[in-house]
Amino acid sequence: MEKQWKCGDCGKGFRFPSKLEIHRRIHTGERPFTCPVCGKGFALSSNLWVHQRVHTGERPFTCSVCGNGFTQSSNLMKHQRVHTGEKPFTCSTSGTAFNNSSQLLTHQQVRTEEKPFTCSVCGKGFTQSSSLHSHNVTHSNERPFKCSDCGSGFKRSQDLMIHQRIHTEERPFSCSQCTNRFRTISNLRAHQRIHTEERPFSCSHCTKRFRTSSDLRIHRRVHTGERPFSCSHCTKRFRSSSALRRHQQVHSVERPFTCSVCGKGFTQSSSLLAHQRVHN
Structure with a gap:
């Protein structure tokens, strides 16, 4: 069937006008589906439906190995690679393999130091639009997600989820090379570079390289003289x-x-x- 319905902004074709209408929300920024709990808007009703699990606590997709639950089947599939060790996404330049495509994209942008997504408030750049979206929350003082154990408030639901592992002592991410376990996937990735000896973050002022972006940020202060x-x-x-x-x-x-x-x-x-x- 011919894709006769064309987007006037990017030229992409669609078989049905309803699909074109949904696609155009990418360009217009329209988010007609609003969460009644937190007010967050979505372009698709299916995205709103998945998002609402953040508030209900529903995690229908469960890992058969460690029992961790997920709001989406795609997140479960990505998580299972932690246990299988599967890394299907490989960088064509460095040969480094990753669990998912977003990790590969981040790695490639780090190598080129490309940060196309910029915060309109503070000017900070990010390699991914999702990282910029998460960062934008830091400019708000609102902390709607509360810990039921200690009362601490968080700006994002995922921050609350990670925090709660302090109380449960849950460390769901295990290193395939040693016995260390971690509360977050980012901590696991940073740790794994000890085994791979990968140092993807390079200083633009000298030849030093670092395992994490935070280590690089601290090191740069040697050159800038900043002592915050x-x-x-x-x-x-x-x-x-x-x-x-x-x-x-x-x-x-x-x-x-x-x-x-x-x-x-x-x-x-x-x-x-x-x-x-x-x-x-």
Whole structure:
């Protein structure tokens, strides 16, 4: 059957005018189907139907290996590759294989440093439109998703779901190379680079490469001189929150690292290590 119904914006053809009408919402941004709980809009009624499971807690698609539930069959299929080790998507440039196409796309855009999706509020760029959509929530103070255990509020339902694993101690993502397990798939992916030795994030100022984008972001401060974390007890500033935490032990009476020879206490493990050379 001929695709006689053509989109005036991109030229794509459709067999039925109803399909063309739905397609045109991509260009117009129309989202006629609205969630009655949170107000989020969708281009398709089927997308709204799936989204509402976020509020109802329904997860009809269950993994037969670990019992994890999913709102969509496609998410279950992607998850099952964690257990099978299947990586059907391969980068033609580096040869690196991935569980799903979105990981491959992110990897390829990281290699080219292309970030075509830009936040209209702060100008931050993203490799995927979904990442930009998630980021846009950070500019809102609304936290509609509440934890029933501790009352903490979250801007996104997926953030609440991940947070709740702190209470359940659930670590559904296991490394196929070792016994480590993780709360999030992103933490698992970052960990797996220890085994693959992949360092996809490269510094534009020097030759150093990093396993995670956060490590690269912290490293760049060496070149920019940025020190966004300030000590509330003195005037010192630090490049990372972990460096600030280590420093704050100087102001604390707590000395958790103790010499087994003389009993002297230290605020940092590195100070203890340097001290132990006295006894050698």
